[in-house]
Amino acid sequence: MNRLLFALRSSIGRKLVMGVTGLLLCGFLVAHLAGNFLLYVGPDAYNEYADTLHKQKLLLAIAELGLLVLFLMHIYLAISTGKDNKTARSQTYDRKQTKIESNSQGIFKAWPENWMFVSGALVLGFIILHLIDFRMEFRPDITYEGKEPFEKAVMLLKNPITATVYFAGTLLLGVHLTHGVASAFQSLGTSNQWTQKCFKWFSIIFGVGISLGFASFPVWALFK
Amino acid sequence: MGATTDTSNETIDLTIKVWRQSGPDDRGEFRTYDLKGVSTHMSFLEMLDVLNEQLLAGDEEPVAFDHDCREGICGMCGMVINGQAHGPDRETTTCQLHMRRFNDGDTIVIEPWRATAFPVIRDLVVDRSAFDRIIEAGGFVSVNTGNPPDANAILVPKDDAEQSMNAAACIGCGACVAACKNASAMLFVGAKVSHLALLPQGKPERKQRANDMVAQMDKEQFGSCTNTYECEAACPAGISVENIARLNREYLRSLLPF
Ligand code: FES
Secondary structure, three states: OHHHHHHHHOHHHHHHHHHHHHHHHHHHHHHHHHHHOHHHHOHHHHHHHHHHHHHOHHHHHHHHHHHHHHHHHHHHHHHHHHHHHHHHOOOOOOOOOOOOHHHOOHHHHHOHHHHHHHHHHHHHHHHHHHHHHHHOOOOOOOOOOOOOHHHHHHHHHHOHHHHHHHHHHHHHHHHHHHHHHHHHHHHOOOOOHHHHHHHHHHHHHHHHHHHHHHHHHHHHHHOO | OOOOOOOHHHEEEEEEEEEEOOOOOOOOEEEEEEEEEEEOOOEHHHHHHHHHHHHHHOOOOOOOOOOOOOOOOOOOOOOEEOOEEOOOOOOOOHHHOEHHHOOOOOEEEEEOOOEOOEOEEEOOEEOOHHHHHHHHHHOOOOOOOOOOOOOOOOOOOHHHHHHHHHHHOOOOOOHHHHHOOOOEOHHHHHHHHHHHHOOHHHHHHHHHHHHHHHHHHHHOOOEOOOOOOHHHHHOOOOOOOHHHHHHHHHHHHHHOOO
């Protein structure tokens, strides 16, 4: 047991846990997106889904606690490995240039893997806003009372500032995922030269898919 | 007489901006030198030799840099050239880099490997003994002494042998650490763990090896891998990041009770 704890504190152990928590959070994203798609089916379907979900009080509490723990672990590990990575190079280079050919041109200079911490932090900010809007129902400019979940969602997303923030937030989430998913599989040691390419593509498709899926809701709400 | 060949571009004039640091405790700084008439047929290290001649003639200390084989096999000659470990060419060490890769009038910025685990000893020379300590921690197989075993007594599948040899091509130069934004040594340790773990002779000690080498790697204050793969692009021996995945796997396996 001691050995396990020691190992989980090592650089590889921490990356491993970070990968696992990240992938589990991705699982949540898929479920969340699937539920949201009921918005497109219509108010009845969506309201019924929301009601059934909210009736499972105990299950919901456990799920929420689980998610919170996953988030906190993922964030803690990002900060702790990030700090160590900074210490690993106390003096920086005067000039630094990539040797990865595809990364050295144009927009690819800003390839997502270099922005994981920043994109992660921004996504966290977005999630907090999102929780204030939908979970805590704490927006002063919105009257939540007496409204069905469908109505609430449309009302919130119709606000142009909210729509912009949600659109940008979900796109950033996509950027984070395009590197994160493949990276998690590598940290789990599952890749070889061939599967690595597959994971990379899967990661990009997954990131773009999740991103576009969620980003479609604020756009849809504008036309409601 | 036929047409004369144009030889004007066989020598180039350069500005060399190089890191000067008189010792481990010195703060260090960049100094800039003009170097005229550098033959494009020279290797990068020969260019530095010429620069040092010029410095000596002007009563200045020559630039200290590590080198040994000058054949691309010993891994001593690491330095960051214009922001790239071992310069612009792929799978090429600094000693195998030629001045024809540069243009007349170029400014070349030369820096030592930058990593907390590789402290600068002087100018471009860094202390890479952190790598040695990682190897000492587990990068070996224990064998009984005595008569040599029969050849082919232990059969090795060709695929395994090949992957192992590919990993064993690592020359321990440290370019992976230098190129990594986190100064991580995962490619190096991955190669060293892989080339033994893939062979039957290395299997008995595989758990201990992965564990001990990673523990030492962390102790030396190398960063962790964020899977950016700059290491692979900078590696003069063409070591694949597949070895990092294998290291992760070996490490995970070392935690299992069976
Ligand atoms: S001097 Fe030996 S590899 Fe360059």
